[in-house]
Amino acid sequence: MEPNQLTIHEIKKLLGAREVQPEDVVSALKKRIGAINPKVRAYVRVENTSLDYAKSDSPSGDTLKGIPICLKDNICTAGFNTECCSRILEGFKPPYDATATEKLKDAGALVLETKANMDEFAFGSSTENSFFGPSHNPWNLEYVPGGSSGGVAAAVASDMAIAGLGSDTGGSIRQPASFCGVVGLKPTYGRVSRYGLIAFASSLDQIGPITKDVEDNAILSGVIFGHDSRDSTSAQVEVPDYTKCLGKDIKELKIGIPKEYFVEGIDPEVKKIVDEAVDKIKGLGAQCRQVSLPHTEYAVPVYYIIATAEASSNLARFDAVQYGLRAAKPQGLIDMYKKTRGLGFGEEAKRRIILGTFALSHGYYDAYYMRALKVRTLIRQDFERVFKECDCIITPTSPTAAFKIGEKRDDPLKMYLSDIYTISVNLAGIPGISLPCGFTKKGLPVGLQVLADNFDEAMLFRVAHAYEQATEWHKMKPKL
Amino acid sequence: MSISRQTVEYTAHLARIELEGGQLDKLSLQLQDIINFIDKLGKLDIAGIEPTSHVLPIQNVFRQDRKEDSVSPQDALACAPEKEGHFFKVPKIIE
Numbered sequence: 250m251e252p253n254q255l256t257i258h259e260i261k262k263l264l265g266a267r268e269v270q271p272e273d274v275v276s277a278l279k280k281r282i283g284a285i286n287p288k289v290r291a292y293v294r295v296e297n298t299s300l301d302y303a304k305s306d307s308p309s310g311d312t313l314k315g316i317p318i319c320l321k322d323n324i325c326t327a328g329f330n331t332e333c334c335s336r337i338l339e340g341f342k343p344p345y346d347a348t349a350t351e352k353l354k355d356a357g358a359l360v361l362e363t364k365a366n367m368d369e370f371a372f373g374s375s376t377e378n379s380f381f382g383p384s385h386n387p388w389n390l391e392y393v394p395g396g397s398s399g400g401v402a403a404a405v406a407s408d409m410a411i412a413g414l415g416s417d418t419g420g421s422i423r424q425p426a427s428f429c430g431v432v433g434l435k436p437t438y439g440r441v442s443r444y445g446l447i448a449f450a451s452s453l454d455q456i457g458p459i460t461k462d463v464e465d466n467a468i469l470s471g472v473i474f475g476h477d478s479r480d481s482t483s484a485q486v487e488v489p490d491y492t493k494c495l496g497k498d499i500k501e502l503k504i505g506i507p508k509e510y511f512v513e514g515i516d517p518e519v520k521k522i523v524d525e526a527v528d529k530i531k532g533l534g535a536q537c538r539q540v541s542l543p544h545t546e547y548a549v550p551v552y553y554i555i556a557t558a559e560a561s562s563n564l565a566r567f568d569a570v571q572y573g574l575r576a577a578k579p580q581g582l583i584d585m586y587k588k589t590r591g592l593g594f595g596e597e598a599k600r601r602i603i604l605g606t607f608a609l610s611h612g613y614y615d616a617y618y619m620r621a622l623k624v625r626t627l628i629r630q631d632f633e634r635v636f637k638e639c640d641c642i643i644t645p646t647s648p649t650a651a652f653k654i655g656e657k658r659d660d661p662l663k664m665y666l667s668d669i670y671t672i673s674v675n676l677a678g679i680p681g682i683s684l685p686c687g688f689t690k691k692g693l694p695v696g697l698q699v700l701a702d703n704f705d706e707a708m709l710f711r712v713a714h715a716y717e718q719a720t721e722w723h724k725m726k727p728k729l
Numbered sequence: 730m731s732i733s734r735q736t737v738e739y740t741a742h743l744a745r746i747e748l749e750g751g752q753l754d755k756l757s758l759q760l761q762d763i764i765n766f767i768d769k770l771g772k773l774d775i776a777g778i779e780p781t782s783h784v785l786p787i788q789n790v791f792r793q794d795r796k797e798d799s800v801s802p803q804d805a806l807a808c809a810p811e812k813e814g815h816f817f818k819v820p821k822i823i824e
Contacts, residue, residue: 482787623780
């Protein structure tokens with residue numbers, strides 16, 4: 250097996266035993282990227298994969314010593330392009346590292362000069378909204394890898410990365426992880442500093458790891474979690490050693506299966522695969538029972554008010570003054586804003602900014618924005634009620650496996666509904682993980698989502714690891 | 730609720746986004762679809778429900794008021810589309 254095919258924990262062992270050198274891992278990745286990226290297009294930039302570049306940061310820790318980690322194009326890297334796959338940020342080189350980037354480097358990770366594809370500003374579920382064009386699903390190049398962190402998920406799934414960081418506002422880590430057959434975690438809101446994550450919706454955004462297996466996810470979480478004074482929404486909650494949650498049994502755990510997640514809209518094949526996964530988990534000794542999250546059907550409309558309202562406010566900063574694009578020959582200041590933003594934002598970004606501006610505007614604020622905030626409370630209370638009697642919840646990650654490139658591009662509403670099982674989690678703030686649980690007849694991966702109460706990522710790793718170790722899904726590789 | 734082409738045009742102006750005529754037509758139709766879908770929230774009884782604008786009980790995060798290192802003017806200006814000396818340069822705003 251080539252070093253690029255390995256997991257973090259496997260490489261750590263080999264590096265420790267001096268059976269492999271960081272150079273070997275980096276050059277294997279470089280070779281793989283050269284061969285496969287033109288087809289998969291997981292990376293939008295591969296400038297410098299030399300070890301000298303990565304080593305220049307002289308890492309102090311050794312949790313990730315010598316391990317290359319890839320980043321989504323919205324996580325800031327000092328001096329290296331971070332453009333959110335948007336024309337409006339073309340050429341932007343941040344003056345600082347995101348806290349998550351800094352923590353990776355401090356732990357000894359190699360952050361190479363590469364950036365992974367995404368939907369522009371994370372607005373999308375397929376990476377088709379990228380200014381650089383779509384990524385392709387490594388399991389079938391005619392299909393989307395999911396989104397918005399589709400580039401990272403596709404890179405990890407196709408061994409062009411060992412592991413990576415994405416961001417999740419409504420499912421943008423979990424849904425692509427599910428479509429690409431890898432493991433993706435959306436941590437509890439406040440777990441990971443948002444400093445240096447280019448903001449989409451500040452009350453929903455979280456950075457999280459996308460990895461080849463659950464153990465790697467636990468390792469990376471341990472590195473990037475924790476309080477940061479530079480993000481005032483970051484939580485002062487202790488971070489346990491998640492590797493200790495691995496290998497524990499799940500006997501007697503109470504697991505809720507929400508009935509609203511198995512009704513109309515779910516692909517029967519996905520339902521069957523998830524049902525089988527639930528049976529497997531029962532077989533491991535857990536007690537599974539049906540629960541209800543009655544406000545599930547309202548999550549998507551609530552999300553598309555709150556997320557777009559916050560986005561319209563956050564994206565006001567792209568004003569052609571401090572960085573990024575400026576349209577040529579503007580007639581005054583307002584014209585400069587309007588021309589630049591008309592030119593620099595893609596279709597979906599414009600749609601969301603205008604929808605959000607509408608929801609916040611005079612005369613519509615109470616009918617839309619305020620009402621959405623109140624329904625958000627109802628959605629949050631649904632979960633609070635269930636977690637009083639259950640240790641975790643299990644659902645499908647997405648109602649379908651990956652869809653074809655172009656299939657939903659001209660129907661924004663249909664695209665929004667592909668996040669129906671992931672969106673409530675961001676609204677409630679709770680953590681969720683997606684891990685592979687089978688394949689459709691067409692050979693596309695299906696994801697299982699595990700949800701737990703606030704700050705109980707330990708429960709997610711425990712349940713996900715127990716299921717993963719009882720199955721072989723995480724060992725499957727796409728043929729490219 | 731119906732959303733007119735005129736409302737979309739005005740909202741785009743508020744959001745400082747220039748749209749071409751064709752874009753405006755297409756967007757008006759799409760936004761109407763989305764608004765129709767969102768309007769299902771109207772059937773829920775929300776009397777007495779408190780809004781959630783933030784999920785964590787964090788309020789008033791303060792820090793010590795002391796001098797800290799920050800980005801240098803040179804770095805801050807490095808990506809500016811237009812600059813002059815230590816300043817960002819913009820079109821004339823006062824006649």
